[in-house]
Amino acid sequence: MPVVWLSLLLLLTVGIEQMEWLFRLLEPDKRQVIYARASFFALLMQHVLVVGIASLLAVIIGVGAAIAVTRPAGRDFLPLVSQLASIGQTFPPVAVLALAVPVLGFGTLPIIVALLLYGLLPIVRNTLAGIGGIEPEMREAARAMGITPGQILRQVELPLAAPVILAGIRTSVTINIATAALGATVGASNLGDPIISGIVNGNTAYIVQGALLIGLLALTVDSAFERLVRQRQLTPAHG
Amino acid sequence: MIELFDVTKRFGHETAVDSISLRVEKGELCALVGTSGCGKSTTLRMINRLIEHDGGEVHLDGQPVRSFDEVALRRRIGYVIQSTGLFPHWTVARNIGLVPRLLKWPKARIRQRVEELMQLLGLPVTEFADKYPRQLSGGQAQRVGVARALAADPDILLMDEPFGALDPITRKTLQHEMGEIQARLHKTIVFVTHDMDEALALADRLVVMHQGRIVQQGKPIELLHDPVNPFVESLLGGMDRGLKEAALIQVSERMLPLGPRLLASERIAYGATLSQALSVMLWHGVDRLTVVDEEDIPIGELSLRRLLGANAA
Known part of the structure; x- marks a missing residue:
């Protein structure tokens, strides 16, 4: 399934100019119906890059923080971390952008910060749930066998929590693919550009083009995660 | 050899284990028994x-x-624990090989050891080595648990209600096999249970705990005969103590050689217990049984009088 969505996405990215007649139906009166300020392929790459960087940071920080606060030494910070992550999610990305621009300037950086904050919660929450959901006897048995704390984390806790953690990362990345479009408002060029430009110029065709590609990208990534989770279930010994 | 000297454990204001002293000799199986919350598991886990x-x-x-x-x-x-504690994402072989792997044994030696243990515990290697814990029955999973505990050939084994979650038939089988394994390996074992029959059948030494203290310890038969107080007496079965003791003695210990009389019609295996023999007598309303060996060949006889033995008036 991911392959189908990916081919559809790539096909549309390079072939959207050939579909001018179709978008002409949407906006028969406009001089231009295909967004042309940048190539769709370049916009797609920008989009993937921004979401990729923000998600990678969110995974490192989110999983890392959740692991830290489930160790005996960091347990005091567990409520704080889960609250902070919740606040990150309740804070609208638009507000983060508005606040970040004066500090970080226009461009890609503020949108990465906004996506990072917004994407942390599902990852932190699921990592906490995944590690917390392991039966206490499991950890106790591991300890009793003489497995060191580091080995328990790597060989027992993370593999057992992996499906739940992966689900959190999946939610985070998928949401961020959609949210990243906001970056266009602060000058980060990505697949949000046609949408914003379409809104400003009253050109529905632009909006549809941006939305279509963002939707396909989200479906591609989401189905890729689904495949990953399924493979893990079939071969639980890995990791 | 395990020794505890005045060992105490407090959780907050609660004293879970109150200055207990205990000595488990090498090769001895020591059963800790008592009501829930008496401190027996805590004692085990302090070792x-x-x-x-x-x-x-x-x-x-x-x-x-x-x-x-x-x-x-x-x-x-x-x-070994009641819930097995097997890692669900590892195969049976990987679970059993855990401690040798931690000890960095060579791969070939680990594989050989795992196969050896699977045979010892009655788990055919080709059938079970690559299975995951969720594919096992309760009894099979606990066999894997015991095999894992034995993997690095430790001198000491701690078992916390290992067969408590199994159905009665599987439990009996595993208890019996545990007895045979212990007879071969002579490990020093501390065994926590609240199944008194299990404790009586397996233990060389029985330790009765109550409210964090040791109330009485000794050979099972000593405790059956001389319980120090009504608590120990009721824990050991109260009025059923006679049957519990009879369950510790084999028919072969009381039987007489075949006499000139006709063979009694009802038969009992020489390895059966006196309580089983008594049950057969009660069921058939007879006072004499023919004792047979594994091939069902008569080798002796057991009368009710002999069964009652030293206790008979």
Whole structure:
């Protein structure tokens, strides 16, 4: 399934100019119906890059923080971390952008910060749930066998929590693919550009083009995660 | 050899284990019995330092357990728990090979050891090695649990209600096999249970605990005969103590050689217990049984009088 969505996405990215007649139906009166300020392929790459960087940071920080606060030494910070992550999610990305621009300037950086904050919660929450959901006897048995704390984390806790953690990362990345479009408002060029430009110029065709590609990208990534989770279930010994 | 000297453990204001002293000789199976919350599991877990004791000393072969690195200590002590504690993402073979792997044995030696243990526990290698714990029945999973505990050939085995979650038939089978394995391997075992029949059948030494203290300890037969107080007496079965004792004695110990009389029509195996023999007599309303060997060949006879033995008037 991911392959189908990916081919559809790539096909549309390079072939959207050939579909001018179709978008002409949407906006028969406009001089231009295909967004042309940048190539769709370049916009797609920008989009993937921004979401990729923000998600990678969110995974490192989110999983890392959740692991830290489930160790005996960091347990005091567990409520704080889960609250902070919740606040990150309740804070609208638009507000983060508005606040970040004066500090970080226009461009890609503020949108990465906004996506990072917004994407942390599902990852932190699921990592906490995944590690917390392991039966206490499991950890106790591991300890009793003489497995060191580091080995328990790597060989027992993370593999057992992996499906739940992966689900959190999946939610985070998928949401961020959609949210990243906001970056266009602060000058980060990505697949949000046609949408914003379409809104400003009253050109529905632009909006549809941006939305279509963002939707396909989200479906591609989401189905890729689904495949990953399924493979893990079939071969639980890995990791 | 395991020794506890005045060992105490408090959780907050609660004293879970109250200055107990205990000595388990090498090769001995010591059963800790008592009601829930009497401190028997806590006592067990202070031996491999899953719980640290607050007072007194725990010694292993004459050395305090605190003098060992706790990870190294646990790798030389086998541990079996009721919920098996098998890792669900590992195969049976990987679960069993855990401690040897931690001890960095060569791969070939680990594989050989795992197969050896699977045979010992009656788990055909080709059928079970690559299965995951969720594909096993309760009895099979607990066999894997015992095999895992034995993997690095530890001298000491700690077992916390290992067969408590199994159905009665599987439990009986595993108890019997545990007895046979112990007869071959002579491990030093501390065994926590609240199944008194299990404790009586397996233990060389029985330790009765109540409210964090040891109330009485000794050979099972000693406790059956001379319980120090009504608590021990009722724990050991109250009025059923006669049957419990009879369950510890084999028919072969009381039978007489075949006499000139006709063979009694009802038969009993020479390895059966006196309580089983009594049950057969009650069922058929007879006072004499023919004792047979494995091939069902008569080798002796057992009368009710002989069965009652020393207790008979």
